[in-house]
Amino acid sequence: MRKYDTEAHFLTKEYQAYLQSRKEVPREEMYKGFLRLWFDQGVWEPHAARLEEKLLDLGDGRIRDMDESGIDVQILSLTAPGCEQFSADVGTEQARKANDVLAQAVRRYPGRFIGLAALAPQNPTEAAKELERCVKELGFKGAKINSHVGLDYLDEEKYWPIFEVAEKLDVPIHLHPVTPHPTMLGLYAKYGFALSGPVLGFGAETALHALRLIFSGLFDRYPRLKIILGHLGEGLVFWIWRIDFTVRKPWIDEEVKPRIKKAPSQYIRDNFVVTTSGMFATPAFMSVLHEIGADRIMFAVDYPYESNEEAVRWLEQVPIPDIDKERVAHVTADRLLKLG
């Protein structure tokens, strides 16, 4: 059974150096909490030297790790925090450079590495162009956006040129978690990276963002647009029944109904695909499978943050029919990313 890690991360030396230089004081002041969490309590701790090394390795070491656990393909993207929090110019430049580095690695390991573009949506026109360049010239299969862009979510129409290009080129956008929006970060930050990061904050941030996209009418404008959500859908699928149940009620307000044509769950089913990254939990997986089906779920490790071996061991024993396991392991990704 072919197995793809549809959510694998890398880092470039140059991007890392830029992050660490923290040059842009005004924006970074705004993101002090954000940067503090990411740098001091995230991947950059002494514990994490090995993690950093693995993020920087786009060569044989990475391939060896994949081979050891039987991962055939990695769908690669620049690790969070990405380029979304820099000034538009710096972000655009950093994204382009990271994409060029990734393109080299993809060329060196054909069939093993698939690229998703880094983008700096704070300049929507340039980000849309960069997405087009990455797909048409570099052979990438989509893009990843790390949730909020400065203080905005992507339901603001000024960002929609990016989605327009994604739909036109028929490539998905992975909406990836990042430290919660600065407005709410303080409520999570009291218990550090644990609460604000993978334990709850990442999911809260990304589920909110995804629902804002749905409620904005984005998918009525771009009905063939596909969004990837990691972590078994960031909790959104857990709420799928209640979302419809609530929006159907006569007393629900009118901010949402005039904007959307279908039941919210229908957008989740039509426009979203979820990955298993960092959620090797069978009860949660089964609930997602029963709600949206294996055609909308892709296996992912979240390499190198999570272990290939643990992820593969989980996938192999998950109690679903082989035909569905094949879908999760690679068939859904083959179709979505046109890898066939």
Added chain:
Amino acid sequence: MRKYDTEAHFLTKEYQAYLQSRKEVPREEMYKGFLRLWFDQGVWEPHAARLEEKLLDLGDGRIRDMDESGIDVQILSLTAPGCEQFSADVGTEQARKANDVLAQAVRRYPGRFIGLAALAPQNPTEAAKELERCVKELGFKGAKINSHVGLDYLDEEKYWPIFEVAEKLDVPIHLHPVTPHPTMLGLYAKYGFALSGPVLGFGAETALHALRLIFSGLFDRYPRLKIILGHLGEGLVFWIWRIDFTVRKPWIDEEVKPRIKKAPSQYIRDNFVVTTSGMFATPAFMSVLHEIGADRIMFAVDYPYESNEEAVRWLEQVPIPDIDKERVAHVTADRLLKLG
């Protein structure tokens, strides 16, 4: 099979009049978004006149609704937003008056109505005393707190006298959703009550609050304390595996580990019981059942916000063994609330 609605709501004329008078300008300015959402887009719309009538009915009409769907018992509490956002004096007074009204109803319909106390935790000493009065003098079986208290969460130690009394009297606290904390409300409010309320905001608010309680060490201080969460655990159980998985990591920060003695999931299993209120969704229910078991799940409708009939119909067909269905329908509540 006996069936209890473990999360049913009521309203008193006096509390309603006070809410509508909006006397306390300074605090209410702070809560403008909160009040706007609750009043103008919540239960007070023209659509909702029937809802209001049902909330106010603590008599035969309510009993008739229960009988029609075979609900034997309602565990009753003052509807959100509760008394948590008023000044300490007004909140304390309003809570006491609402509790006295509820006590009369409980006396009039013995065995049909069970009371949970309304509290105003903004005066923790008085709230602890009121809880003691409600349990010892009025025969209530616990209390309900509507999430944040002004700008605080209850992980602040100044509120812990309330939990101390709850543990001493061996009665649970229902941690109920309310419109998200004012700090984050703006991010949800763009799409009105839909996004900020039952669709996502309520769960995001309450899951955050519950995890803050766990991470604060509250349950190491009061190991027998029991917290009830509605809506199948407000999403927290969906994340239960990932919470442990993350907190176990060597690179996770040190804000959490020194405060807690056990794996976070162990607190969820030892100190929480969840209800099915407003979540009549079998896949989500099954995932919660598989994680925490029927001994930690109680049937609830969320009356009158949700339909008794729909809730009962769902319970009757949910594909679990009869012995587990009995647990969910009433046995877990009998044990937790000592109704046997």
